[in-house]
Amino acid sequence: xxxxxxxxxxxxxxxxxxxxxxxxxxxxxxxxxxxxxxxxxxxxxxxxxxxxxxxxxxxxxxxxxxxxxxxxxxxxxxxxxxxxxxxxxxxxxxxxxxxxxxxxxxxxxxxxxxxxxxxxxxxxxxxxx
Amino acid sequence: xxxxxxxxxxxxxxxxxxxxxxxxxxxxxxxxxxxxxxxxxxxxxxxxxxxxxxxxxxxxxxxxxxxxxxxxxxxxxxxxxxxxxxxxxxxxxxxxxxxxxxxxxxxxxxxxxxxxxxxxxxxxxxxxxxxxxxxxxxxxxxxxxxxxxxxxxxxxxxxxxxxxxxxxxxxxxxxxxxxxxxxxxxxxxxxxxxxxxxxxxxxxxxxxxxxxxxxxxxxxxxxxxxxxxxxxxxxxxxxxxxxxxxxxxxxxxxxxxxxxxxxxxxxxxxxxxxxxxxxxxxxxxxxxxxxxxxxxxxxxxxxxxxxxxxxxxxxxxxxxxxxxxxxxxxxxxxxxxxxxxxxxxxxxxxxxxxxxxxxxxxxxxxxxxxxxxxxxxxxxxxx
Ligand SMILES: [Zn+2]
Numbered sequence: 001x002x003x004x005x006x007x008x009x010x011x012x013x014x015x016x017x018x019x020x021x022x023x024x025x026x027x028x029x030x031x032x033x034x035x036x037x038x039x040x041x042x043x044x045x046x047x048x049x050x051x052x053x054x055x056x057x058x059x060x061x062x063x064x065x066x067x068x069x070x071x072x073x074x075x076x077x078x079x080x081x082x083x084x085x086x087x088x089x090x091x092x093x094x095x096x097x098x099x100x101x102x103x104x105x106x107x108x109x110x111x112x113x114x115x116x117x118x119x120x121x122x123x124x125x126x127x128x129x
Numbered sequence: 130x131x132x133x134x135x136x137x138x139x140x141x142x143x144x145x146x147x148x149x150x151x152x153x154x155x156x157x158x159x160x161x162x163x164x165x166x167x168x169x170x171x172x173x174x175x176x177x178x179x180x181x182x183x184x185x186x187x188x189x190x191x192x193x194x195x196x197x198x199x200x201x202x203x204x205x206x207x208x209x210x211x212x213x214x215x216x217x218x219x220x221x222x223x224x225x226x227x228x229x230x231x232x233x234x235x236x237x238x239x240x241x242x243x244x245x246x247x248x249x250x251x252x253x254x255x256x257x258x259x260x261x262x263x264x265x266x267x268x269x270x271x272x273x274x275x276x277x278x279x280x281x282x283x284x285x286x287x288x289x290x291x292x293x294x295x296x297x298x299x300x301x302x303x304x305x306x307x308x309x310x311x312x313x314x315x316x317x318x319x320x321x322x323x324x325x326x327x328x329x330x331x332x333x334x335x336x337x338x339x340x341x342x343x344x345x346x347x348x349x350x351x352x353x354x355x356x357x358x359x360x361x362x363x364x365x366x367x368x369x370x371x372x373x374x375x376x377x378x379x380x381x382x383x384x385x386x387x388x389x390x391x392x393x394x395x396x397x398x399x400x401x402x403x404x405x406x407x408x409x410x411x412x413x414x415x416x417x418x419x420x421x422x423x424x425x426x427x428x429x430x431x432x433x434x435x436x437x438x439x440x441x442x443x444x445x446x447x448x449x450x451x452x453x454x455x456x457x458x459x460x461x462x463x464x465x466x467x468x469x470x471x472x473x474x475x476x477x478x479x480x481x482x483x484x485x486x487x488x489x490x491x492x493x494x495x496x497x498x499x500x501x502x503x504x505x506x507x508x509x510x511x512x
Contacts, residue, residue, distance in 0.1 A: 067273040
């Protein structure tokens with residue numbers, strides 16, 4: 001077999017999930033243009049380079065947009081978070097009422113353990129915005 | 130010099146089952162009926178069709194299923210699936226295929242039993258593992274996130290959104306074939322149940338069944354058929370993302386790009402358009418598309434709509450069939466924007482007819498503001 005060694009090893013989705021299972025929130029950064037991307041993929045969405053490196057996220061972010069999903073079982077937050085690194089992800093903000101989550105709120109990441117670990121956010125302490 | 134595809138093809142036949150609630154009929158039943166109606170509309174037969182274009186929520190192999198049922202000998206086919214905008218992607222593909230002789234008679238078709246099958250959007254097998262853990266209501270929460278951002282940046286209000294639904298209902302009340310007719314007030318809309326803030330049930334499109342089809346031929350052949358051709362003056366498509374978190378700016382859609390391409394091909398600008406159809410899956414989409422298609426400046430969609438501009442008697446007739454909000458929405462509504470545009474150009478719209486309509490624009494959306502497609506149609510006088 002003559003495969004291309006640049007793409008050897010586990011794929012980006014596998015690396016994301018296995019890192020999360022170990023309690024690490026990882027992002028990909030382009031080695032050519034420096035842009036971070038999320039969700040994981042093989043190429044930089046900004047410049048098309050296939051040379052991406054993994055790095056640990058700072059976990060700092062800002063709410064880009066937010067909605068409260070209204071269900072009979074209760075209301076919950078769904079939000080888009082602009083990460084300090086520049087990528088954007090869907091998540092939820094915990095620790096305050098869903099309808100108190102507002103655009104521009106400063107938040108930081110927490111990893112929720114479980115069979116399917118996930119990244120959620122809580123308001124950054126001291127953010128009065 | 131005009132674009133070589135401008136006016137090269139025309140929509141010669143339209144089929145609309147208008148069966149918005151039809152238990153006992155499959156999506157393929159709806160599609161087949163629409164195809165038969167569209168071919169009868171122009172005087173062609175199934176054996177004349179050699180180009181097949183279709184998409185259907187419940188089938189991964191629509192071209193095969195449809196060709197078998199209709200007995201079509203396919204020489205060219207396109208089953209592009211980009212959600213509700215698919216059929217306008219198909220139209221662009223059909224125009225190019227016709228011009229290059231890959232087919233001579235193109236049939237674009239769709240059917241759905243979404244309402245009868247349970248009343249919820251038929252979800253396609255397309256899992257989104259980076260969204261699913263957070264349980265957004267699909268697709269409503271994605272549109273809600275766009276609406277919340279639009280409100281934040283531009284001061285758009287729930288009243289502005291309600292006025293989109295009111296205008297749609299006012300048009301539907303002029304259309305005997307619309308599913309939702311009758312009085313509707315701003316207060317009723319504002320007090321409707323919140324689903325995903327700021328989107329209420331009244332901000333969401335209908336859930337209906339339905340079937341629709343178009344027949345498209347080259348312009349030379351179109352002139353000899355039964356109905357006045359609606360010439361395809363310009364088309365444009367664009368794709369910006371799949372999941373809402375990957376949309377670069379939630380207040381500006383790729384309709385900016387799709388419409389720029391369509392205007393360039395047609396050689397017209399927004400002020401030349403007599404009649405507009407935009408995909409109103411949610412009230413916010415009408416605002417976004419009015420802005421992105423150039424009918425009002427970015428951020429002013431709310432004020433534009435609340436001025437009465439798009440309602441009957443306003444200065445820009447928009448969604449004159451009643452739209453997805455009040456006429457019908459079988460899940461992938463795009464084809465119905467074209468059908469109403471063709472009927473307006475034919476002057477066949479009765480009480481809702483836009484007087485002197487010569488150029489119509491139809492715009493469709495798919496996914497979660499993900500795919501955008503614009504078509505500009507004109508009467509013979511615009512060639
Ligand atoms: Zn890059």
